[in-house]
Amino acid sequence: MNTSVIQSMINAIDRPAIFITPEYVIQAVNQAYSDTYEKKVALGRSKCFEISHQNSKPCDQCGELCPMQLARETGRATSVVHIHHTDNGESYCDILMKPVFDIDGSILGYLEILDKIKYASSQTGVNRMMGVSEPFKAMLNRINRAARSTISVLLQGETGTGKELVAHAVHQASERADKPFVVIECTGLSESLFESELFGHEKGAFTGAAGSKKGLIEIANGGTVFFDEIGDVPLNMQVKLLRLLETGYFRAVGGLTQKRSDFRLVCATHKNLLKMVEDGEFRQDLYYRIAGFPIHLPPLRERRDDIPLLVAQFLEVTHHQQKTFSQDALATLLDYGFPGNIRELKSIVEQAVLMSDDEVIHVSNLPPVVTNQPQQANDARDNVLTLEQVERQYLQDLCSRFDGSIQELADQLDLSQRTLYRKLERFGLRLNKS
Numbered sequence: 464m465n466t467s468v469i470q471s472m473i474n475a476i477d478r479p480a481i482f483i484t485p486e487y488v489i490q491a492v493n494q495a496y497s498d499t500y501e502k503k504v505a506l507g508r509s510k511c512f513e514i515s516h517q518n519s520k521p522c523d524q525c526g527e528l529c530p531m532q533l534a535r536e537t538g539r540a541t542s543v544v545h546i547h548h549t550d551n552g553e554s555y556c557d558i559l560m561k562p563v564f565d566i567d568g569s570i571l572g573y574l575e576i577l578d579k580i581k582y583a584s585s586q587t588g589v590n591r592m593m594g595v596s597e598p599f600k601a602m603l604n605r606i607n608r609a610a611r612s613t614i615s616v617l618l619q620g621e622t623g624t625g626k627e628l629v630a631h632a633v634h635q636a637s638e639r640a641d642k643p644f645v646v647i648e649c650t651g652l653s654e655s656l657f658e659s660e661l662f663g664h665e666k667g668a669f670t671g672a673a674g675s676k677k678g679l680i681e682i683a684n685g686g687t688v689f690f691d692e693i694g695d696v697p698l699n700m701q702v703k704l705l706r707l708l709e710t711g712y713f714r715a716v717g718g719l720t721q722k723r724s725d726f727r728l729v730c731a732t733h734k735n736l737l738k739m740v741e742d743g744e745f746r747q748d749l750y751y752r753i754a755g756f757p758i759h760l761p762p763l764r765e766r767r768d769d770i771p772l773l774v775a776q777f778l779e780v781t782h783h784q785q786k787t788f789s790q791d792a793l794a795t796l797l798d799y800g801f802p803g804n805i806r807e808l809k810s811i812v813e814q815a816v817l818m819s820d821d822e823v824i825h826v827s828n829l830p831p832v833v834t835n836q837p838q839q840a841n842d843a844r845d846n847v848l849t850l851e852q853v854e855r856q857y858l859q860d861l862c863s864r865f866d867g868s869i870q871e872l873a874d875q876l877d878l879s880q881r882t883l884y885r886k887l888e889r890f891g892l893r894l895n896k897s
């Protein structure tokens with residue numbers, strides 16, 4: 464294949480694209496690529512990682528997965544998410560790397576096509592999904608894959624892991640981005656409310672229905688419907704939901720005519736739906752209808768590399784960017800298990816900001832749940848502490864940060880001064896101040 468054929472192939476791609484040799488040298492580039500990067504490409508000389516990462520070594524030698532290595536090993540197209548240095552600063556890109564073969568089957572080079580990810584960021588200051596860790600990047604890759612199709616997406620993750628943000632990202636990255644994104648909160652919906660909320664009602668359909676009202680499913684036409692906590696939909700309503708999902712048709716409460724809505728389905732749950740299917744609490748047919756493309760949202764304790772960035776972001780959104788966490792305070796956060804995940808981290812940062820009296824947030828400013836936490840919740844089975852050990856840890860922490868008298872501390876603990884003394888003596892502790 465000669466250079467002009469390669470160049471025409473690249474020019475025909477509507478996204479930033481380059482052709483590189485197995486030695487990483489860029490041989491052809493399209494306009495969209497040149498417009499994206501600050502550093503100019505010298506054809507036949509510049510290497511891909513010099514332009515996109517401003518690195519002097521390939522990505523795999525700088526701690527990132529190299530998509531070309533993966534494509535080389537498998538002989539197939541591969542995609543990974545990277546952070547690139549673009550004209551607009553650091554930006555997330557989904558990279559598709561395709562090997563291009565000569566007629567004799569030998570590798571000619573690789574075609575690299577980029578998709579800029581607008582809904583996520585590796586820098587603070589923008590209102591986007593934040594992260595830099597590998598589990599976060601793997602999640603972005605799955606979001607992008609799902610967004611390209613209309614497949615039903617099931618988001619599975621603990622509370623506070625960002626399921627609603629991800630649902631919105633799937634919508635934003637899809638062709639339906641300029642159409643409605645409708646959230647249906649499934650927890651606590653009674654059967655009658657469920658039907659009228661979803662399908663709407665006609666005038667006089669029930670007492671109090673003074674006028675007709677469109678349902679959320681109709682409002683979502685052309686866009687995306689996000690069913691949050693789908694595992695909370697009771698069995699009798701699951702049948703109605705399944706019928707809607709299978710046919711796209713529904714009838715407003717008190718209405719005679721059938722209506723149709725074209726929507727893309729995203730569901731979320733923190734529950735184990737397959738276990739619920741086994742236990743007869745969730746319909747199997749509904750499960751397979753909604754779980755077309757599952758996306759696992761990692762808990763914060765499995766993506767600790769994101770904590771410093773998220774902390775900086777939450778300081779910024781609360782307008783306290785001048786404050787910083789001391790190294791010890793950050794290390795304490797990094798050790799914590801975060802059962803409430805990112806929502807909990809946000810609240811911890813907000814509390815710590817309020818508790819700090821100067822620009823540095825210290826360990827003593829962190830809420831007790833962080834500093835006294837016995838062990839991480841996820842390995843609770845292996846690391847059960849005795850109540851006495853927990854008491855000791857708690858008192859030890861109090862001794863280092865409480866700045867009142869022993870009588871004041873005893874009062875706050877609702878103990879007599881004598882009992883507190885006895886406990887401190889038993890554990891070999893003293894109040895810092897005393």
Ligand SMILES: Nc1ncnc2c1ncn2[C@@H]1O[C@H](COP(=O)(O)OP(=O)(O)OP(=O)(O)O)[C@@H](O)[C@H]1O
Pocket residue numbers: 591592593594620621622623624625626627628629733805806809
């Ligand atoms: N990657 C992220 N970057 C920045 N903020 C995030 C990120 N993920 C989640 N958040 C924030 O954390 C909070 C919880 O997110 P969200 O409501 O999407 O979680 P959830 O998994 O849907 O929670 P629940 O299961 O309790 O409904 C929100 O304030 C959201 O903005």
